[in-house]
Amino acid sequence: MHYDPTRALLSVCTLVALSACGSGGTGEGTGAELELLDSPAGALSGEPFLSSTEDGVVLSWLEQSPEGGHTLWFARLGRDGWSERRAVAHGSDFFVNWADFPSVVAGRDGSLWAHWLQRDRAEGLAYGVRVARSDDGGASWSSPWTPHEDGTPTEHGFVSLFPVGKGMGLAWLDGRGYAPGPDGTPAPREMSVRFRTVDRAGPTSPELAVDTRTCDCCQTDVAVTSEGPVLVYRDRSVDEVRDIHVTRWDGVSWSDPKPVHEDGWVIGGCPVNGPAVAAAGAGVAVAWFTAPGDAPQVNVAFSGNAALRFSPPTRVDDGDPAGRVDVLLRPDGSALVSWLERTGGDAAEVRIRRVAADGVAGPSKVVTSSTAARAGGFPRMIDIPWDPQRILVAWTDVAADGGARVRVATVEAP
Secondary structure: OOEOOOOEEEOHHHHHHHOOOOOOOOOOOEEOOEEEEOOOOOOOEEEEEEEEOOOOEEEEEEEEOOOOOEEEEEEEEEOOEEOOOEEEEEEOOEOOOOOOOOEEEEOOOOOEEEEEEEEOOOOOOOEEEEEEEEOOOOOOOOOOEOOOOOOOOOEEEEEEEEEEOOEEEEEEEEOHHHOOOOOOOOOOOOEEEEEEEEEOOEEOOOOEEEEEEEOOOOOOEEEEEOOEEEEEEEEOOOOOEOOEEEEEEOOOOEOOOEEOOOOOOEOOOOOOOOOEEEEEOOEEEEEEEEOHHHOOEEEEEEEOOOOOOOOOOEEOOOOOEEEEEEEEEOOOOOEEEEEEEEEEOOEEEEEEEEEOOOOOEEEEEEEEEEEOOHHHOOOEEEEOOOOOOEEEEEEEEEOOOOOEEEEEEEEEOO
């Protein structure tokens, strides 16, 4: 069975019914040309994630199952439409969180790799990462593997998967620093970023500590440059400065993390608002949410030397952002940044803006209406290999009765 895209081209006026124009938005956003696709996700779905293959796009999501529990699903989008959706894993003990979403990512050898989160048997909020591999296009999956071996009843999540050689690299937030020592010594209560690699035969590296004091629940993200992978995450200094940091992998170790920009945002808790990174060759773009001096903003900064140095940031929001960013690099070196812009109460819009590598920003475009409440999750976007003029966007559409479903559309790139 195949899902054919619904070619329901929406004019800007029709788009008003879904989202924006004249709806009380605080900024300059105008409607973007949106083309809704038939979504392979069913009712009661959420937590979408998008990744690329050589000739298409993979959408993964979580969906409540009629028999109880949740199922991690995925489907491929190609020139002819959606493939049949396939299940990766199902469980009644999945840890389902609006900000900590699973993923399905393609390896360089044609394999597929997936990760999801599963509650530990211990009481409380402890949960861990599970990773599985498929060598037959997702028809079957290996037994799940857990990359962290600390055995503590703490939180492990916010994973970034990316190809490394014939396998995968995994970076994640690790809560072992919240567990007291075996001799009863008090816990430092610090989250860390950890990393290791794996291939078909199993782990190919030990666990490495990338940074031993980071923000507790902001997403990590990785992009692969011509000089190797770069990892971005929200740091946490001893003075509670929570700026975005970047580190580079040379195949053996990660470089000393450094700030993409010294925002100086001091906040005594996690904002649950991680950064996004994109790369092409030695070009890198990082987008992030920050609020120094209680002034919320979404920024983007560029690097032309594989994240060694970054330009001063350009602000991209329209005055009242909720963050939840994503970023793409275009062939001309510009970046497309998406974010949630608040429009009053919990109402929000998914907006995108193109920013040139020299920092010159174009007008913002409204993709769709959304919500700044947790149920709205994190909208995702990705390039379409066969149509460089459009991008694919996935988001969680929350109904008035509280129901939710993953929606998918193509959007004309600004």
